[in-house]
Amino acid sequence: MIPVLLADNQYLTHAGWLYHLEALHVVGPFREAANKAELGALLHQHPDSLVILDYTLFDFMSAEDLVNVMLRHRSSFWILSSEELSTPFLKHLYYQTEQCSVLFKDSRLEEFQTCLSLAFKHNRYLCARAVQQLMGKQVSASEQPDKVLTQTERDILRLVAMGKSTKEIAQERFSSVHTIMTHRKNIFRKLEINSVYEATRYALRAGIIDAVDYYI
Template sequence: MIVERLIIADNQPLTAYAVEALSRSVAQEIHIEDLEIAYAQNKTQLNNLLRDGKKTAVVVDYTMFDFTNQENFTIVCDLYQNTSCWLLLSEELTPNFLRYVVYQTQNVGVAYKDASLDSMREALHYVMTGVRYISQQATQILLQKAAEAENRRDELTHTEREILKAIALGKTTKEIAADRFSSVHTINSHRKNIFRKLGVNCVHDAIKYALRAGLVDESEFFI
């Protein structure tokens, strides 16, 4: 998908103008004639621009924009998934948000404002041809966090590993408490500790860890 338009959604004028200048240069390299460039100062303006269905690349600084949370941001991205390719351009993204964007979206890439000029040109080349771009810096952060999570396996106590296995097998908190002759409060405390040690925020991610760590056999899980 070669885009017809680039939307710059960044409230820092210097950054926005620099992105525009670099984008026009990249557009010439990939033979995009008369690239339309538009600016959005808030989510409402961005939605209004995207509604016309034009093939669009969106460069946005999430931290400088008026999205209330990561879910709010990804809803907008998903809404225009067939007509837009996004590049998150920011100075800092939390590892949790970065992981969420990379694993929960299909059309959102990531680059950092302190990247080299060549890296920024590469990122814009990708997004303007409809290809998702994940920078090397973002990839390294994700790999580091994955390695840290894997190392946390040894930090789980025997009880926590058993409870994690029970969670992965689909048992409810009440069922686990009954099986272990414990209170629901105790199981919830173990559950919170497991999530904290693994660096996850939901049951789905905890189950994926349990499968990778061999705590649950896939044949058991899919029964």
């Protein structure tokens, strides 16, 4: 029986993973992690786990940070499942490790099923969208930051970088949580970033937030 570490902080997809995994009847006990520290502790206890991770909702600092964790736990295997992952991020993973598969949250059911079955054998799987990103050519958005983000997106990026949650931003801007999540998704896609840490680093570099405000 293979232990599974579920590291997805989005309720609906978290519940979906539990449903599909329980239906397989081939996995060991489930463990859940809410952040990188908890995940690391669980990997020490269960080094041969299948890890299902939404990278964009976790506190990894970069693709390299994630790969380093994978390499420290070589008997584990990972499935990355997020709404958006940038092309540079995917390329880094693809060339640095074969320890993980990639799905997007809008992947077809057949892709989820194939990915899971291969993951238990430690065989890598890339969904069609990930393959298209890796094979396609994209212009780097970070080359012209001021021309990429709308003023609304810059305002939301500033609030994200200051540590506010999606719910807090929605309340402050009198918007729905869904609207803020859509803006956040677009910001991450345009800037080719994947985490709040990267968003904060970008906002500091671009002058969207002041370092003094950030550290306060």
